[in-house]
Amino acid sequence: MDYKIEVNKLKLYYGDVLALKKITINIVKNSVLALIGPSGCGKSTFLKTINRMNDLIETVKIEGEILLDGMNVYHPNVDVVMLRKRVGMVFQRPNPFPMSIYDNIAYGPRIHGQSNKGKLDEIVEKSLRGAALWDEVKERLTSSAMGLSGGQQQRLCIARLLAVEPEVLLMDEPCSALDPISTMKIEELVTELKDKYTIVMVTHNMQQAARVSDFTGFFLNGEMVEYDKTDAIFTRPQDNRTEDYITGRFG
């Protein structure tokens, strides 16, 4: 199998507290990996290690390695800005910038040096189409992004990522603040996006994991207890703790 990301014996400490305990996992290119597990078990922490968002926290110490196409993302020579361009992230609550829809999407390409208006127009349209939002906003590109619904804002945030041509999309409970229809749209979008991107998604919604992911990892107390194809995790879990969790018997 073609692995986009290889995680080897990854440990993360917040001060003295070990929050990720020797995580080893290979993430298949152009697949959706769902991370499930109870609150506080380390899912978000793990997600953020992939594009080094945890570097922003002073007390964090990391051991082990994460390879992106064979490149160790923690190597001192790695350009973190470029890494975050390749590995983009969407958060629980949509966080559009307080500017127009157009400028939200053009923001990243501009920072990376694109100033040609025609080219930016193209990128904006392509990204909004890629995030299944174009038809809903094409008449109001100059309006504030803050006027969009929550579901539209989340797709705008996805479009904003697509505009800088990432390879990996990290999604931290992207539907937790959305209504069922917006959730369905994001799920459909995720299924479409995996043709081009490798997606890692944290979700508390087991049905969502079953619907959209190819692989599922079950976290508990900082450990990746089990990792397998999604249908195997949900139909024949190997570990009793996974079974207890997915059948709702947990705790």
Ligand SMILES: Nc1ncnc2c1ncn2[C@@H]1O[C@H](COP(=O)(O)OP(=O)(O)OP(=O)(O)O)[C@@H](O)[C@H]1O
């Ligand atoms: N900045 C931080 N400083 C210290 N400890 C932290 C920090 N961020 C997270 N933790 C701790 O690390 C552990 C894992 O947290 P994390 O947010 O990764 O869990 P999670 O599985 O994503 O939870 P949830 O599902 O509630 O979002 C928790 O015990 C949490 O309190």
